[in-house]
Amino acid sequence: MNQISPLAFVHPEAKLGDNNIIGPFCYIDRDTVIGDNNIFQNSVTVNVGARIGNGNEIFPGASISTKPQDLKFAGEITTCQVGDNNSIRENVTISRGTASKETTIVGSNNLLMENMHVAHDCLLGNGLIIGNSTKLAGEVTIDDNAIVSAAILCHQFCHIGGYVMIQGGSRFSQDIPPYIIAGKFPVKYCGLNLIGLRRRGFSNELIEHIHSAYRLLYSKGIISEGIDEIKNNLQITPEIQYIIDFVETSKRGIIR
Template sequence: MTAIHPSAIVDPKAQLDSSVQVGPYSVIGPHVRIGAGTRVGPHVVIEGHTSIGCDNQFFQFSSIGAAPQDKKWSGEPTRLEIGDRNTIREFCTFNTGTVQDAGVTRLGNDNWISAYVHLAHDCQVGSNTIFSNNAQLAGHVHIGDWVILSGFANVHQFCQIGAHAFVGMSTSLTQDVPPFVLLSGNPAAAHGVNIEGLKRRGFSRAQIDGIRSAYKLIYRSNLTLEEAKAALFEEEMASPEAAEQIRAMREFLNGATRGIVR
């Protein structure tokens, strides 16, 4: 039998694996699915059309799958999808998507989400990220794998942050952030490459050197953005060891919709 505390309220239509644990006074809605090994702490509300994978842990007082904070939302059955092995700490708020976008908010696998984090409607968050206390995402934000948001960082709607970027404490982002970039401040400014993070994740010296060269082309060479894209293509051809990483930066620039922090 699923380990459900007697004071918890679980709708009979909810689909919970037999190994799921639900703590005191938590509420699980009818359209919720929760996979094996997930633990839901006390005083957690999980509602909406929410799908949760395996081996997640939800700490107390979080609101998961509530309606989007969007005045255009008219009760459409939009969704929230959470992957596997995520840690969601106290007082987090994750909303479902809207039909104005993909209709789904997503959180990938192996993320560490600290207290008071907000994922607004239609956010797409990758895997292996770390969000420190009070990091806040507005609607339609896309976050790549291995991104770190420091405490009180906040991200404007529709912004994109590339993989392995590092955002400093209390940074306010209103533009896109290319992969591998370290930035902070208000307004935000780039301060180099997230070298320490890349070393910890096993990037080679050649790969890091290639990323640094690409960063200099974007930020230190007085090139226009179009000139930087062309220079990145040449750098990619000349640096086979780092070609994948340089290509990722170039393709990010091509897909940036709000301009980049520069």
């Protein structure tokens, strides 16, 4: 049974699962689907097109599936998909998609900290930590288990690899490959995310293997030549293949 505050508004066409708590001054619009066991603290707005899973906690002032801040948006029917067990803190805004991809996706088990923004058509994976006041422009992709610190500005279309740590206050317009620390100004490769990898159960041998891949990758003036060095000199484990695929499919180029 859902617990809905008498001071909340839930549109008659909204679809709610079971055991949700909807606090005072929440607004849940039409064409929304909400699963089970979610907690909406006071003053949460769930806009048209929201698809929210199970076990999420959404804090005051958050707005989910907001109208895209894109002048090309012409009112097309799009969605914003949020997975399970996310903590979406105060004043977070997540836009729904546009005609480009038709949806914005936030995976599961993420912590989105206060006042951060996820723009239209972004694709966020699982196990992410995204810090206070960080802003993601449109169509950004973040792979699983990345840590994106506070007050970061991420250009549209960027791709952030898994298991990275990005220094707070950074701004960048190129892709950040997996397993690394990125920081300084301008943003650059600062070594492997050693602590993060060890916490995630990566062995010392595997970490050294990944480190060897980056030494080869950045040993050449041309990134494609660095990839050739990796292919010719290292055993291609799934982790190394991930690096190769990430770099070879990068559309904005990777940080150096």
